[in-house]
Amino acid sequence: MSGLFSPRAWNKIWIYRGTFLLGLLNTLKTALVALLLALALGIIFGLLATSGKKVLKAISRVYVEVIQNTPVLLQMCFLYYALAFSGHSPGIIVTGILALGIYTGAYMAEVIRAGIESVPKGQFEAAQSQGFGYVGQMYYIIIPQSIKVILPPMTNVIVNMIKNTSCLYIVGGADLLSLTYSFVTGENTGGSYAPAYIVCGAIFFIICFPLSTFASMWETSLKKREQKAFQSGAPKEA
Protein backbone atom coordinates (compact mmCIF):
# COMPACT_ATOMS: atom_id res chain seq x y z
CA MET A 1 0.00 0.00 0.00
CA SER A 2 1.53 3.27 -1.07
CA GLY A 3 1.08 6.64 0.63
CA LEU A 4 -2.19 7.93 1.93
CA PHE A 5 -2.55 10.39 -0.90
CA SER A 6 -0.96 8.36 -3.70
CA PRO A 7 -2.25 8.69 -7.25
CA ARG A 8 -3.24 5.05 -7.04
CA ALA A 9 -5.53 5.75 -4.14
CA TRP A 10 -7.15 8.68 -5.93
CA ASN A 11 -7.53 6.62 -9.06
CA LYS A 12 -9.42 3.98 -7.13
CA ILE A 13 -11.86 6.63 -5.98
CA TRP A 14 -12.43 7.70 -9.55
CA ILE A 15 -13.09 4.12 -10.62
CA TYR A 16 -15.61 3.63 -7.82
CA ARG A 17 -17.16 7.09 -8.09
CA GLY A 18 -20.54 5.47 -8.55
CA THR A 19 -20.40 4.37 -4.91
CA PHE A 20 -20.14 7.96 -3.75
CA LEU A 21 -22.89 9.13 -6.04
CA LEU A 22 -25.15 6.37 -4.80
CA GLY A 23 -24.34 7.35 -1.23
CA LEU A 24 -25.12 10.97 -1.99
CA LEU A 25 -28.38 10.02 -3.60
CA ASN A 26 -29.39 7.89 -0.61
CA THR A 27 -28.42 10.64 1.78
CA LEU A 28 -30.45 13.23 -0.11
CA LYS A 29 -33.46 10.96 -0.43
CA THR A 30 -33.41 10.14 3.25
CA ALA A 31 -32.87 13.77 4.18
CA LEU A 32 -35.68 15.00 1.96
CA VAL A 33 -38.33 12.63 3.28
CA ALA A 34 -37.07 13.05 6.84
CA LEU A 35 -37.30 16.81 6.34
CA LEU A 36 -40.98 16.57 5.48
CA LEU A 37 -41.57 14.49 8.59
CA ALA A 38 -39.48 16.88 10.70
CA LEU A 39 -41.38 19.89 9.34
CA ALA A 40 -44.71 18.30 10.12
CA LEU A 41 -43.61 17.39 13.64
CA GLY A 42 -41.95 20.77 14.11
CA ILE A 43 -45.07 22.66 13.10
CA ILE A 44 -47.34 20.51 15.28
CA PHE A 45 -45.15 20.64 18.38
CA GLY A 46 -44.12 24.26 17.80
CA LEU A 47 -47.79 25.24 17.73
CA LEU A 48 -48.54 23.11 20.79
CA ALA A 49 -45.70 24.86 22.63
CA THR A 50 -47.20 28.28 21.86
CA SER A 51 -50.82 27.27 22.39
CA GLY A 52 -50.93 28.63 25.93
CA LYS A 53 -52.62 25.42 27.10
CA LYS A 54 -50.65 23.77 29.89
CA VAL A 55 -51.23 20.16 28.84
CA LEU A 56 -50.34 20.80 25.21
CA LYS A 57 -47.25 22.76 26.19
CA ALA A 58 -46.16 19.90 28.46
CA ILE A 59 -46.58 17.34 25.70
CA SER A 60 -44.42 19.43 23.38
CA ARG A 61 -41.85 20.01 26.12
CA VAL A 62 -41.49 16.29 26.83
CA TYR A 63 -40.97 15.47 23.16
CA VAL A 64 -38.39 18.21 22.66
CA GLU A 65 -36.45 17.53 25.85
CA VAL A 66 -36.33 13.75 25.47
CA ILE A 67 -35.19 13.95 21.87
CA GLN A 68 -32.72 16.80 22.36
CA ASN A 69 -31.12 15.29 25.43
CA THR A 70 -30.41 11.80 24.14
CA PRO A 71 -27.94 10.97 21.36
CA VAL A 72 -29.38 10.56 17.90
CA LEU A 73 -27.29 7.41 17.52
CA LEU A 74 -29.06 5.90 20.48
CA GLN A 75 -32.46 6.88 19.09
CA MET A 76 -31.57 5.29 15.82
CA CYS A 77 -30.40 2.03 17.39
CA PHE A 78 -33.41 1.96 19.66
CA LEU A 79 -35.84 2.50 16.83
CA TYR A 80 -34.10 0.01 14.60
CA TYR A 81 -33.92 -2.79 17.14
CA ALA A 82 -37.25 -2.04 18.75
CA LEU A 83 -38.90 -2.26 15.36
CA ALA A 84 -36.84 -5.26 14.32
CA PHE A 85 -37.72 -7.24 17.46
CA SER A 86 -41.36 -6.32 17.21
CA GLY A 87 -41.33 -8.20 13.94
CA HIS A 88 -42.25 -5.20 11.82
CA SER A 89 -38.84 -4.12 10.64
CA PRO A 90 -39.51 -1.56 7.95
CA GLY A 91 -35.92 -1.65 6.69
CA ILE A 92 -32.99 0.62 7.20
CA ILE A 93 -34.13 3.41 4.91
CA VAL A 94 -37.51 3.82 6.58
CA THR A 95 -35.96 3.48 10.03
CA GLY A 96 -33.45 6.14 9.13
CA ILE A 97 -36.13 8.46 7.86
CA LEU A 98 -38.25 7.98 10.97
CA ALA A 99 -35.36 8.42 13.37
CA LEU A 100 -33.94 11.46 11.63
CA GLY A 101 -37.36 13.00 11.16
CA ILE A 102 -38.28 12.57 14.81
CA TYR A 103 -34.90 13.85 15.95
CA THR A 104 -34.88 16.87 13.65
CA GLY A 105 -38.54 17.56 14.41
CA ALA A 106 -37.60 18.43 17.98
CA TYR A 107 -35.20 21.10 16.75
CA MET A 108 -37.73 22.35 14.20
CA ALA A 109 -40.30 22.64 16.98
CA GLU A 110 -37.95 24.82 18.98
CA VAL A 111 -37.16 27.02 16.00
CA ILE A 112 -40.85 27.48 15.24
CA ARG A 113 -41.71 28.10 18.87
CA ALA A 114 -39.01 30.75 19.15
CA GLY A 115 -40.21 32.36 15.90
CA ILE A 116 -43.80 32.58 17.05
CA GLU A 117 -42.78 33.84 20.49
CA SER A 118 -40.71 36.58 18.85
CA VAL A 119 -43.94 38.25 17.71
CA PRO A 120 -45.18 40.69 20.39
CA LYS A 121 -48.24 39.64 22.35
CA GLY A 122 -50.06 42.75 21.14
CA GLN A 123 -50.13 41.34 17.62
CA PHE A 124 -52.06 38.29 18.79
CA GLU A 125 -54.40 40.52 20.76
CA ALA A 126 -54.98 42.89 17.86
CA ALA A 127 -55.83 39.93 15.63
CA GLN A 128 -58.16 38.44 18.23
CA SER A 129 -59.81 41.79 18.85
CA GLN A 130 -60.62 41.99 15.15
CA GLY A 131 -62.24 38.58 15.29
CA PHE A 132 -59.59 36.46 13.65
CA GLY A 133 -59.69 32.83 14.72
CA TYR A 134 -56.56 30.84 15.43
CA VAL A 135 -55.87 29.91 11.82
CA GLY A 136 -56.47 33.41 10.43
CA GLN A 137 -54.35 34.92 13.16
CA MET A 138 -51.46 32.62 12.39
CA TYR A 139 -51.80 32.84 8.63
CA TYR A 140 -52.21 36.57 8.11
CA ILE A 141 -50.51 38.12 11.09
CA ILE A 142 -48.20 35.89 13.11
CA ILE A 143 -46.46 33.60 10.60
CA PRO A 144 -45.58 36.39 8.13
CA GLN A 145 -43.86 38.22 10.97
CA SER A 146 -42.10 35.20 12.42
CA ILE A 147 -40.97 33.65 9.15
CA LYS A 148 -37.82 35.74 8.94
CA VAL A 149 -36.95 34.71 12.47
CA ILE A 150 -37.69 31.07 11.66
CA LEU A 151 -36.10 30.50 8.26
CA PRO A 152 -32.39 31.07 8.89
CA PRO A 153 -32.14 28.80 11.94
CA MET A 154 -34.42 26.32 10.18
CA THR A 155 -31.98 26.12 7.31
CA ASN A 156 -29.24 25.37 9.80
CA VAL A 157 -31.36 22.59 11.25
CA ILE A 158 -31.72 21.18 7.75
CA VAL A 159 -27.96 21.34 7.21
CA ASN A 160 -27.45 19.47 10.46
CA MET A 161 -29.95 16.87 9.39
CA ILE A 162 -28.15 16.25 6.12
CA LYS A 163 -24.96 15.72 8.08
CA ASN A 164 -26.78 13.50 10.56
CA THR A 165 -27.72 11.03 7.84
CA SER A 166 -24.22 9.75 8.52
CA CYS A 167 -25.53 8.32 11.79
CA LEU A 168 -27.34 5.72 9.74
CA TYR A 169 -23.95 4.07 9.62
CA ILE A 170 -24.67 2.57 13.06
CA VAL A 171 -27.54 0.47 11.73
CA GLY A 172 -25.82 -0.34 8.46
CA GLY A 173 -27.33 2.30 6.23
CA ALA A 174 -26.51 3.03 2.62
CA ASP A 175 -25.97 6.76 3.08
CA LEU A 176 -22.89 8.63 1.91
CA LEU A 177 -20.78 8.05 4.99
CA SER A 178 -21.75 4.39 5.38
CA LEU A 179 -20.90 3.68 1.75
CA THR A 180 -17.62 5.56 2.10
CA TYR A 181 -16.82 3.44 5.10
CA SER A 182 -17.59 0.17 3.36
CA PHE A 183 -15.57 1.40 0.42
CA VAL A 184 -12.41 2.06 2.38
CA THR A 185 -12.69 -1.14 4.38
CA GLY A 186 -13.85 -3.33 1.50
CA GLU A 187 -11.74 -6.31 0.47
CA ASN A 188 -11.35 -5.23 -3.15
CA THR A 189 -11.85 -1.52 -2.82
CA GLY A 190 -10.14 -0.79 0.49
CA GLY A 191 -7.16 1.28 1.33
CA SER A 192 -7.85 4.76 -0.01
CA TYR A 193 -8.75 6.10 3.40
CA ALA A 194 -7.69 9.71 3.24
CA PRO A 195 -8.88 10.48 -0.32
CA ALA A 196 -12.16 8.69 0.27
CA TYR A 197 -12.94 10.67 3.39
CA ILE A 198 -11.85 13.89 1.69
CA VAL A 199 -14.25 13.18 -1.17
CA CYS A 200 -17.02 12.28 1.25
CA GLY A 201 -16.41 15.48 3.21
CA ALA A 202 -16.25 17.54 0.03
CA ILE A 203 -19.60 16.21 -1.09
CA PHE A 204 -21.18 17.07 2.24
CA PHE A 205 -19.59 20.52 2.07
CA ILE A 206 -20.82 21.17 -1.45
CA ILE A 207 -24.37 20.40 -0.37
CA CYS A 208 -24.34 22.09 3.02
CA PHE A 209 -22.23 25.20 2.46
CA PRO A 210 -24.52 26.81 -0.14
CA LEU A 211 -27.50 26.10 2.08
CA SER A 212 -26.06 27.79 5.14
CA THR A 213 -24.70 30.66 3.03
CA PHE A 214 -28.11 31.06 1.45
CA ALA A 215 -29.66 31.14 4.90
CA SER A 216 -27.46 33.92 6.18
CA MET A 217 -27.82 35.94 2.97
CA TRP A 218 -31.57 35.59 3.15
CA GLU A 219 -31.57 36.83 6.69
CA THR A 220 -29.44 39.84 5.78
CA SER A 221 -31.62 40.79 2.83
CA LEU A 222 -34.80 40.53 4.86
CA LYS A 223 -33.31 42.81 7.46
CA LYS A 224 -32.20 45.26 4.79
CA ARG A 225 -35.62 45.30 3.17
CA GLU A 226 -37.15 46.09 6.52
CA GLN A 227 -34.78 48.98 7.02
CA LYS A 228 -35.50 50.23 3.54
CA ALA A 229 -39.24 50.17 4.16
CA PHE A 230 -38.56 52.12 7.30
CA GLN A 231 -36.40 54.72 5.57
CA SER A 232 -38.58 55.14 2.51
CA GLY A 233 -41.47 56.23 4.68
CA ALA A 234 -39.51 58.39 7.04
CA PRO A 235 -38.83 61.47 4.88
CA LYS A 236 -42.52 61.84 4.03
CA GLU A 237 -43.18 62.47 7.64
CA ALA A 238 -41.35 65.74 7.89
Added chain:
Amino acid sequence: MAMIKLENVNKYFGDLHVLKDVNLEVSEGEKLVIIGPSGSGKSTTVRCMNFLEKPSSGHVYIDGQELTSKNKTKVVRDSTSMVFQQFNLYPHMTVLKNLTLAPTKLHHKSKKEAEELAYHYLDIVGLKDKADVYPTTLSGGQQQRIAIARALCSQSKIILFDEPTSALDPETIQEVLDVMIKLAKENITMVVVTHEMGFARQVADRVVFMADGQIIESGTPEHFFTNPESDRVKQFLGKIIR
Protein backbone atom coordinates in the same frame (compact mmCIF):
# COMPACT_ATOMS: atom_id res chain seq x y z
CA MET B 1 -81.42 46.67 25.86
CA ALA B 2 -77.85 46.95 27.03
CA MET B 3 -75.20 46.76 24.38
CA ILE B 4 -72.66 45.48 26.88
CA LYS B 5 -73.50 43.86 30.16
CA LEU B 6 -71.11 42.48 32.76
CA GLU B 7 -72.80 40.36 35.41
CA ASN B 8 -70.92 39.43 38.59
CA VAL B 9 -67.63 39.28 36.75
CA ASN B 10 -64.65 38.07 38.74
CA LYS B 11 -61.14 37.70 37.50
CA TYR B 12 -58.14 36.16 39.19
CA PHE B 13 -54.56 36.23 38.01
CA GLY B 14 -53.18 33.42 40.12
CA ASP B 15 -53.97 34.46 43.68
CA LEU B 16 -54.55 38.06 42.71
CA HIS B 17 -58.22 39.00 42.74
CA VAL B 18 -58.28 41.64 39.98
CA LEU B 19 -62.00 42.05 39.40
CA LYS B 20 -64.40 41.65 42.30
CA ASP B 21 -67.95 41.01 41.29
CA VAL B 22 -68.15 43.72 38.67
CA ASN B 23 -71.60 44.62 37.34
CA LEU B 24 -71.82 47.09 34.52
CA GLU B 25 -74.21 47.94 31.72
CA VAL B 26 -73.49 50.08 28.69
CA SER B 27 -76.39 51.05 26.50
CA GLU B 28 -76.36 51.48 22.75
CA GLY B 29 -74.51 54.58 21.61
CA GLU B 30 -73.35 55.38 25.13
CA LYS B 31 -69.89 56.86 25.71
CA LEU B 32 -68.61 55.31 28.90
CA VAL B 33 -65.32 56.41 30.40
CA ILE B 34 -63.63 54.29 33.03
CA ILE B 35 -61.14 56.03 35.29
CA GLY B 36 -59.23 55.04 38.37
CA PRO B 37 -55.73 54.44 39.70
CA SER B 38 -53.35 51.98 38.07
CA GLY B 39 -54.00 48.37 38.98
CA SER B 40 -57.64 49.06 39.72
CA GLY B 41 -58.89 46.62 37.07
CA LYS B 42 -59.99 49.14 34.43
CA SER B 43 -58.09 47.52 31.59
CA THR B 44 -59.06 44.04 32.69
CA THR B 45 -62.70 45.15 32.70
CA VAL B 46 -62.66 46.30 29.07
CA ARG B 47 -60.55 43.31 28.06
CA CYS B 48 -63.28 41.07 29.45
CA MET B 49 -65.67 42.71 26.99
CA ASN B 50 -63.98 41.01 24.05
CA PHE B 51 -62.58 38.05 25.98
CA LEU B 52 -58.95 39.04 25.65
CA GLU B 53 -59.33 38.18 29.30
CA LYS B 54 -61.74 35.42 30.08
CA PRO B 55 -63.56 36.11 33.36
CA SER B 56 -62.92 33.56 36.10
CA SER B 57 -66.62 33.69 36.85
CA GLY B 58 -69.67 35.72 35.89
CA HIS B 59 -71.27 36.53 32.56
CA VAL B 60 -70.55 38.94 29.73
CA TYR B 61 -73.27 39.86 27.25
CA ILE B 62 -72.53 41.67 24.01
CA ASP B 63 -75.44 42.97 21.95
CA GLY B 64 -77.81 40.54 23.64
CA GLN B 65 -75.64 37.49 23.28
CA GLU B 66 -73.66 35.84 26.03
CA LEU B 67 -69.97 35.83 25.22
CA THR B 68 -68.42 32.40 25.71
CA SER B 69 -65.13 30.75 24.80
CA LYS B 70 -66.96 29.00 22.01
CA ASN B 71 -68.59 31.95 20.28
CA LYS B 72 -66.08 34.67 21.16
CA THR B 73 -64.44 34.79 17.74
CA LYS B 74 -67.75 35.31 16.02
CA VAL B 75 -69.25 37.74 18.53
CA VAL B 76 -66.07 39.80 18.69
CA ARG B 77 -65.85 39.82 14.88
CA ASP B 78 -69.45 40.96 14.55
CA SER B 79 -69.75 43.46 17.35
CA THR B 80 -66.54 44.84 18.83
CA SER B 81 -63.29 46.52 17.89
CA MET B 82 -60.44 47.56 20.11
CA VAL B 83 -57.86 50.32 20.23
CA PHE B 84 -54.80 49.47 22.32
CA GLN B 85 -52.33 51.47 24.33
CA GLN B 86 -49.50 50.19 22.12
CA PHE B 87 -51.45 50.64 18.84
CA ASN B 88 -50.63 47.06 17.72
CA LEU B 89 -50.71 47.84 14.03
CA TYR B 90 -49.43 45.03 11.84
CA PRO B 91 -45.86 46.10 11.02
CA HIS B 92 -45.50 43.84 7.97
CA MET B 93 -48.37 45.52 6.14
CA THR B 94 -48.89 48.99 4.76
CA VAL B 95 -51.41 51.23 6.45
CA LEU B 96 -53.94 50.45 3.73
CA LYS B 97 -53.45 46.70 4.15
CA ASN B 98 -53.82 47.09 7.92
CA LEU B 99 -57.19 48.69 7.34
CA THR B 100 -58.48 46.33 4.67
CA LEU B 101 -57.37 43.02 6.18
CA ALA B 102 -60.34 42.38 8.46
CA PRO B 103 -62.97 43.78 6.07
CA THR B 104 -61.77 41.55 3.21
CA LYS B 105 -60.92 38.43 5.20
CA LEU B 106 -63.62 38.55 7.87
CA HIS B 107 -66.42 40.78 6.69
CA HIS B 108 -66.72 39.53 3.12
CA LYS B 109 -66.03 42.87 1.48
CA SER B 110 -64.44 43.12 -1.94
CA LYS B 111 -61.00 44.67 -2.18
CA LYS B 112 -62.52 47.76 -3.77
CA GLU B 113 -65.20 48.20 -1.12
CA ALA B 114 -62.66 47.68 1.63
CA GLU B 115 -60.30 50.25 0.16
CA GLU B 116 -63.06 52.81 -0.22
CA LEU B 117 -63.95 52.22 3.39
CA ALA B 118 -60.31 52.52 4.40
CA TYR B 119 -59.84 55.83 2.59
CA HIS B 120 -63.07 57.12 4.09
CA TYR B 121 -61.85 56.47 7.63
CA LEU B 122 -58.30 57.57 6.87
CA ASP B 123 -59.85 60.85 5.83
CA ILE B 124 -61.74 61.06 9.10
CA VAL B 125 -58.55 60.57 11.12
CA GLY B 126 -56.75 62.97 8.78
CA LEU B 127 -54.15 60.59 7.40
CA LYS B 128 -55.30 59.86 3.88
CA ASP B 129 -51.80 60.52 2.53
CA LYS B 130 -50.30 57.74 4.66
CA ALA B 131 -52.15 54.85 3.03
CA ASP B 132 -49.08 53.36 1.39
CA VAL B 133 -46.48 53.68 4.11
CA TYR B 134 -45.58 51.14 6.77
CA PRO B 135 -46.80 51.87 10.29
CA THR B 136 -43.32 51.94 11.83
CA THR B 137 -42.53 55.07 9.82
CA LEU B 138 -45.27 57.02 11.59
CA SER B 139 -45.24 58.87 14.88
CA GLY B 140 -47.06 57.42 17.86
CA GLY B 141 -50.01 59.78 17.48
CA GLN B 142 -50.32 58.95 13.79
CA GLN B 143 -50.12 55.23 14.49
CA GLN B 144 -52.87 55.51 17.05
CA ARG B 145 -55.07 57.43 14.61
CA ILE B 146 -54.46 54.67 12.07
CA ALA B 147 -55.37 52.12 14.72
CA ILE B 148 -58.63 53.99 15.32
CA ALA B 149 -59.31 54.01 11.58
CA ARG B 150 -58.63 50.28 11.52
CA ALA B 151 -61.11 49.74 14.33
CA LEU B 152 -63.67 51.82 12.45
CA CYS B 153 -63.19 49.79 9.28
CA SER B 154 -64.75 46.79 11.03
CA GLN B 155 -67.89 48.93 11.36
CA SER B 156 -68.68 47.34 14.67
CA LYS B 157 -71.24 48.76 17.05
CA ILE B 158 -68.79 48.85 19.93
CA ILE B 159 -65.27 50.25 20.11
CA LEU B 160 -63.21 49.56 23.20
CA PHE B 161 -60.32 51.90 24.00
CA ASP B 162 -57.69 50.62 26.41
CA GLU B 163 -55.68 53.67 27.51
CA PRO B 164 -55.32 54.94 23.95
CA THR B 165 -53.15 57.93 24.82
CA SER B 166 -51.00 56.52 27.63
CA ALA B 167 -48.10 55.56 25.38
CA LEU B 168 -48.03 58.85 23.47
CA ASP B 169 -45.78 61.87 23.66
CA PRO B 170 -47.62 64.74 25.33
CA GLU B 171 -47.71 66.78 22.12
CA THR B 172 -49.44 64.04 20.12
CA ILE B 173 -52.08 63.18 22.72
CA GLN B 174 -54.43 65.92 21.58
CA GLU B 175 -54.52 64.82 17.93
CA VAL B 176 -55.73 61.40 19.06
CA LEU B 177 -58.23 62.83 21.50
CA ASP B 178 -59.58 65.10 18.76
CA VAL B 179 -60.28 62.07 16.59
CA MET B 180 -62.02 60.35 19.49
CA ILE B 181 -64.11 63.43 20.20
CA LYS B 182 -65.14 63.50 16.55
CA LEU B 183 -66.02 59.82 16.80
CA ALA B 184 -68.11 60.38 19.91
CA LYS B 185 -70.60 62.30 17.78
CA GLU B 186 -71.50 59.08 15.96
CA ASN B 187 -73.84 56.46 17.31
CA ILE B 188 -71.02 54.09 18.21
CA THR B 189 -70.92 52.59 21.67
CA MET B 190 -67.60 53.63 23.17
CA VAL B 191 -65.94 52.32 26.29
CA VAL B 192 -62.79 54.27 27.07
CA VAL B 193 -60.25 53.55 29.76
CA THR B 194 -58.23 56.72 30.16
CA HIS B 195 -56.45 59.10 32.46
CA GLU B 196 -57.52 62.09 30.34
CA MET B 197 -59.99 63.82 32.62
CA GLY B 198 -60.61 66.62 30.14
CA PHE B 199 -61.73 64.06 27.59
CA ALA B 200 -63.94 62.32 30.14
CA ARG B 201 -65.58 65.58 31.05
CA GLN B 202 -66.15 66.61 27.45
CA VAL B 203 -67.26 63.33 25.89
CA ALA B 204 -68.55 60.91 28.49
CA ASP B 205 -72.23 60.23 28.98
CA ARG B 206 -71.22 58.42 32.12
CA VAL B 207 -68.02 58.05 34.10
CA VAL B 208 -67.20 54.97 36.12
CA PHE B 209 -64.55 55.06 38.81
CA MET B 210 -62.79 51.83 39.67
CA ALA B 211 -60.43 51.00 42.51
CA ASP B 212 -59.17 47.66 43.79
CA GLY B 213 -61.13 45.68 41.24
CA GLN B 214 -64.45 47.25 42.10
CA ILE B 215 -66.69 49.92 40.70
CA ILE B 216 -66.71 52.54 43.41
CA GLU B 217 -68.87 55.18 41.82
CA SER B 218 -70.65 55.84 38.56
CA GLY B 219 -72.37 58.95 37.28
CA THR B 220 -72.49 61.82 34.82
CA PRO B 221 -69.31 63.85 34.34
CA GLU B 222 -70.84 66.88 36.11
CA HIS B 223 -71.71 64.82 39.13
CA PHE B 224 -68.37 63.22 39.04
CA PHE B 225 -66.09 66.18 38.73
CA THR B 226 -68.08 68.63 40.82
CA ASN B 227 -69.71 66.59 43.52
CA PRO B 228 -68.39 63.03 43.92
CA GLU B 229 -69.73 61.05 46.86
CA SER B 230 -66.96 58.66 47.66
CA ASP B 231 -63.84 59.79 49.47
CA ARG B 232 -61.80 57.48 47.31
CA VAL B 233 -62.90 59.42 44.22
CA LYS B 234 -62.29 62.78 45.85
CA GLN B 235 -58.82 61.67 46.82
CA PHE B 236 -58.11 60.42 43.28
CA LEU B 237 -59.45 63.52 41.57
CA GLY B 238 -57.60 65.72 44.04
CA LYS B 239 -54.36 64.13 42.95
CA ILE B 240 -55.06 64.38 39.24
CA ILE B 241 -56.71 67.75 38.86
CA ARG B 242 -54.94 70.69 40.39
